[in-house]
Amino acid sequence: MTTELLHQVLQFDMPADSVVSNYFRKHKNLGQRERHTLAETVYTVLRQRLLFQHFAQTGFGPMERRLTLLGWQGSDKFLQACMESHEQKWLAGVQAIDRSTLAPKLRHNLPDWLANPLMAQLGEEDFWPLAASLNEGAELDLRVNLLKSKREEVQAALKAAGIESEPTPYSPWGLRVPGKPALNKLELFTKGLVEVQDEGSQLLALLLDAKRSEMVVDFCAGAGGKTLALGAAMRNTGRLYAFDVSGHRLDALKPRMARSGLSNVYPAQIAHERDERIKRLTGKIDRVLVDAPCSGLGTLRRNPDLKWRQSPKAVEELRVKQAAILASAARLLKSGGRLVYATCSLLQSENEDIANAFSAEHKDFVALPAAEVLEKAHVSQAASLDQNGFLRLWPHRHHTDGFFAAVWERK
Numbered sequence: 001m002t003t004e005l006l007h008q009v010l011q012f013d014m015p016a017d018s019v020v021s022n023y024f025r026k027h028k029n030l031g032q033r034e035r036h037t038l039a040e041t042v043y044t045v046l047r048q049r050l051l052f053q054h055f056a057q058t059g060f061g062p063m064e065r066r067l068t069l070l071g072w073q074g075s076d077k078f079l080q081a082c083m084e085s086h087e088q089k090w091l092a093g094v095q096a097i098d099r100s101t102l103a104p105k106l107r108h109n110l111p112d113w114l115a116n117p118l119m120a121q122l123g124e125e126d127f128w129p130l131a132a133s134l135n136e137g138a139e140l141d142l143r144v145n146l147l148k149s150k151r152e153e154v155q156a157a158l159k160a161a162g163i164e165s166e167p168t169p170y171s172p173w174g175l176r177v178p179g180k181p182a183l184n185k186l187e188l189f190t191k192g193l194v195e196v197q198d199e200g201s202q203l204l205a206l207l208l209d210a211k212r213s214e215m216v217v218d219f220c221a222g223a224g225g226k227t228l229a230l231g232a233a234m235r236n237t238g239r240l241y242a243f244d245v246s247g248h249r250l251d252a253l254k255p256r257m258a259r260s261g262l263s264n265v266y267p268a269q270i271a272h273e274r275d276e277r278i279k280r281l282t283g284k285i286d287r288v289l290v291d292a293p294c295s296g297l298g299t300l301r302r303n304p305d306l307k308w309r310q311s312p313k314a315v316e317e318l319r320v321k322q323a324a325i326l327a328s329a330a331r332l333l334k335s336g337g338r339l340v341y342a343t344c345s346l347l348q349s350e351n352e353d354i355a356n357a358f359s360a361e362h363k364d365f366v367a368l369p370a371a372e373v374l375e376k377a378h379v380s381q382a383a384s385l386d387q388n389g390f391l392r393l394w395p396h397r398h399h400t401d402g403f404f405a406a407v408w409e410r411k
């Protein structure tokens, strides 16, 4: 079964998580443990694809079978029982290879077009810890909905349910839960006291620092991860417009709004960034968040298929979109208003380059140093999150997804 699922995922015509969930929907008889093994094995292969494909060139039979044996995340006993004796011999042979002797590409498992700019950006010393961290699973972080509870109260309630957690190191709203227990049946979740949200995403919402009674726009709201955080920061007052071109994603926001008790959110589907609905709000808004469509390469721990599905051409197209959305969103702000441009990409081309080009073309916007803004928002160790005045989060340094954000104030 794993081989069959892996074959489907490796076509790369759909995101891996969609392929996996479609597969599970079709195979309802699979138990919890089997699902876990299948998904984790497929993700392990996606993470280490270059290395595993190199190993799988030797041996015989279908390639996916050998990739499955290499990435197997279930019981070892089961694996040994499934293998033919020539496979056991082959696996033991490739597992004995000293990986430190292999070519860099087989150790970092990234395509050249991605490895090269990251190496140039970070330097050799920092690149390798990043590459290693991208091949690990991500943390499970929760954001406490301060409209309904407090961080300490949620922590105590989790403990009462037998779930340990720790306050997140930077975000004052977050709890980190080791071991990835299932949370979606807990009352804390069904009653909207918590949302699952990476600490990095929480920090983006904190950068905007939306206040009571303000007019705020979440320009690329999607399913509303950040919208919900902003709405709670506004204490359910004012007006928070949640725009997106995808009606489907906005639909997923509605039940989340209901659960979190927010009534200050106004979702609206727009046709594009220059939609008439937006023009009507020109110069009227206090704060605008542009959580731009991006390559998503900061989320490789969760979505390892992206490194094989994205391409330099796709990134180029995204850059054009990002610049256009940012320029359009900026027009909404009144003077003294705050603009935040954010991505979950690691690439300078989608981040600093877009922000610097915007600054150069918009002299009426003054860049605000991320460290200062974060400190005012009660974020701990704010200086350690700032790189050249921008927010820069790295999985290997901050144990969040990779995020970028730039902040401006309109003169």
Ligand SMILES: C[S@@+](CC[C@H](N)C(=O)[O-])C[C@H]1O[C@@H](n2cnc3c(N)ncnc32)[C@H](O)[C@@H]1O
Residues within 6 Å of the ligand: 201, 219, 220, 221, 222, 223, 224, 225, 226, 227, 243, 244, 245, 246, 249, 270, 272, 273, 291, 292, 293, 294, 325
């Ligand atoms: C990074 S995702 C947003 C994630 C969301 N903010 C969250 O926290 O869950 C980017 C979003 O931008 C939307 N998008 C793409 N082009 C857009 C445009 N021209 N105007 C507004 N939104 C757009 C996509 O549909 C996608 O939902």
